[in-house]
Amino acid sequence: MEKYYLAVDIGASSGRHILGTVKDGNMVLEEIYRFENGMKRMGERLCWDVESLFAEIKEGMKACKKLGKIPVSMGIDTWAVDFVLLDREGKLLSEAVGYRDDRTKGMDEEVYKTIPLLSLYERTGIQKQIFNTIYQLMAVKKQTPEHLKEAETFLMIPDYFHYLLTGVKKQEYTNATTTQLVSPETGTWDYDLIQSLGLPEGLFLPLSMPGTLAGGLAPQIIEEVGFDCQVVLPATHDTASAVMAVPVVPGGSMEDLLYISSGTWSLMGTELLKADCSVKSMEANFTNEGGYDYRYRYLKNIMGLWMIQSVRKELSRQGEEYSFAQLCDMASRESISSLVDCNDSVFLAPESMIQAVREYCRNHNQQEPKTPGEISAVIYNSLAVCYEKTIKELESITGKTYPAIHVVGGGSQAEYLNQLTADMTGRTVYAGPGEATAIGNLLAQMLSFHEFDDLKQAREGVYRSFAVKEYRPQKGKK
Incomplete structure (x- = not known):
């Protein structure tokens, strides 16, 4: 009898339910449900509709029942940094405000009144991003202090969904590290830091590692979805799950992997x-986020395909419909040389991404892109340049050389960007698997049920199970 595991992978723009099983040492996936997501304006704030998202989670579980494929376990991963505060009855004290909301403006300076930026980095190893949880919590303290007074529990978004499923409150480690409130030395909350910031220590429960059993489904959930199963914590930060799924050649080494999720x-x-909590690391803006088995994801956050996603939506509103493949194809035909800094804050949440790209080019005395193809070319070329710069910084800091790049996640299907990255960096790019986050989510559950002996064996299983496409640098293309 086949043993099924269910990954609920919720990204910033969509979510999906994927069933996984292991056959002869290989993983087999089946997507059974998909739904839309996105921040919504609720009053003055940009928020996540967590009530709607939880309803979608349950609908996907019902799809398992209809198929007659009941999972032995399930787990949920989402984006990082966002959270909810619950009162003594386990009810939300406010909407789940999203990381693109502007409530954190000026909150970095409020934090630095207690602890300077350098000391904060040395203490947590987490790069400064104005939307980090530490600044969001400072915003709550300054703007709605009554919520902190009334709160009994702090839960990251996937922790909250696991609580709704089981009635058990667990705080998972990998996502918790993105709060900038966890010590890399102890692997748990930095309670001294929390106390010094004037945040209630009691909100923060002991941290649980990926693979931890949260419990069975609550009775009302069993009645609603039609079955019971175990809830196992995956690496609830979607990037932590994706990195778990970086493939390893059987017999190869897990060390010195270079990845782009x-x-x-x-x-x-x-x-x-x-x-690595050094000054050099901080100045290069690298972060040390928690990974499976206390491995650190030493990485840099780059704006990514948010820019091209925004352009595509904007063009659609104007009546111009393009697929991502079409935008890639059009970009490949352009010769425009203009570049933007993908990490500039002007691209975080502009009213018009197209105008933001054009204005950046104009303000930096570069050719202004006019057509959808030129705009896409500027974005894709800028991403490849950013990747090249990041590799050089990484090699300088670690003293290592990385001969290849593993691109996982949905962006691994952007063939034009993959080839640009190979050409720009002079390194072979291995692209795939595309559903890396869901695969990593499933791996944590499968490791908990002893389908694999350890992470290395699981990653070797990923290599065997899923197609990985190779892109070699083309001479003279850089």
């Missing part, structure tokens, strides 16, 4: 066994 964001880096 490519989606709305491009997360580019390697894995370290010990966090």
